[in-house]
Amino acid sequence: xxxxxxxxxxxxxxxxxxxxxxxxxxxxxxxxxxxxxxxxxxxxxxxxxxxxxxxxxxxxxxxxxxxxxxxxxxxxxxxxxxxxxxxxxxxxxxxxxxxxxxxxxxxxxxxxxxxxxxxxxxxxxxxxxxxxxx
Numbered sequence: 591x592x593x594x595x596x597x598x599x600x601x602x603x604x605x606x607x608x609x610x611x612x613x614x615x616x617x618x619x620x621x622x623x624x625x626x627x628x629x630x631x632x633x634x635x636x637x638x639x640x641x642x643x644x645x646x647x648x649x650x651x652x653x654x655x656x657x658x659x660x661x662x663x664x665x666x667x668x669x670x671x672x673x674x675x676x677x678x679x680x681x682x683x684x685x686x687x688x689x690x691x692x693x694x695x696x697x698x699x700x701x702x703x704x705x706x707x708x709x710x711x712x713x714x715x716x717x718x719x720x721x722x723x724x
Contacts, residue, residue: 591631591640594677596718598694599711601703602634602687610691610703612670612710623647627671635675635690636682643672649713651706670710 591600591613601610615630617623624645631640649670657663681690693701695715698708 591635591637591673591675592643592714593675593692594679596674596714598692599698599714600635600637600675600681600690600692601707602683603689603691605686605688608688610701610707612668612707613673614668614670623669624671627669628673631673634684634686636684637675637679639676639679641674641676643674648672649710651710653704653706668706672714 592598593600600613602613603609604611613631613634614627615634617626620626624642628640628642632638647669649668651668651670653666653668655661655664655666683690693711695711698711703711
């Protein structure tokens with residue numbers, strides 16, 4: 591999720607995983623992945639009126655999830671969309687999160703974010719830079 595001007599990224603510190611992540615969740619059989627992304631972002635951020643930047647996925651991240659309990663090691667597919675928060679959006683931390691925070695691009699390097707999330711944010715910033723120069 592990005593701010594109305596596209597300059598900042600909103601992330602949440604996931605309570606269970608104890609990591610900074612983008613918003614999202616499992617489709618659990620629902621075929622409309624974008625709808626799931628919108629619903630999860632709304633539920634996890636409390637922001638109403640999110641705007642979809644494109645109905646096409648912006649990024650796909652495939653990573654391994656280690657075995658846990660009865661669940662064997664498996665691949666996890668994050669289908670990522672860019673959702674734009676309206677101006678003056680008010681955030682609300684859900685029970686799934688420890689904290690929500692708007693990140694400036696200059697801060698990304700100093701925070702413990704995984705490589706896939708860094709790539710996602712860098713990809714968005716590169717797109718903004720191309721748009722402002724052309």
